[in-house]
Amino acid sequence: MPFREINSRMVEATVLPGQKMFSQRGAMLAYKGDVSFTPNMQGGQGGLASMIGRRVAGEATPLMAVEGSGTVMFGHGGHHIQLINLTGETLYVEADRLLAFDGTLQQGTMFMGSQGGVMGMVRGQVTGQGLFTTTLKGQGAVAVMAHGGVIELPITPGRAVHVDPQAYVAHHGDVRNKLSTALGWRDMVGRGSGEAFQLELSGSGAVYVQASEEKL
8 A cells, every 4th residue: 555644634645656546636745766746637547448437427627647656645635535444345535535546446426316316316416415426446545535534444355334415525336325304394484404315325335424514
């Protein structure tokens, strides 16, 4: 794993010759060694078709390629940083939450309606994530940003996890997600609990939940 946590808002990445990583543009705080930073017009891995797909989906956050030999410290906006180590599974996360990730990970986009049908699309609107989300698949590390601290909740078969859509950060594994509602007459007249919508995640994997209901 090339990332090392310095504190809750800064990580250090080891850059090795012949290897590449990607980060949000402007996220470099300091570096040591012979390291180069190049704007990545394709927005990561996946080639031209993938780039066009991400732009159409609104998931084309500007990235830069980081190469060479040395160490680089990353951080952005004072946001909390969570390190996630993937071992072959797929991570689902908004593009603007990505701080940095291994260049070996395959980047793509997923239509939210494909999980949960129409409610999957409603989920995208309720969470403010739109109708698409970014996917990273393979073996490698990812640094994602969030407000406040982040807790990792395991998802096991037969025991679904319910999350406030605004506190949702990302999830990985073989997980199905859908929007569940608990609208009652009190919600209709503005006297509800304020928890009318929840994300229900089931299957096998983990979900990351931030300590805030504020978007980045």
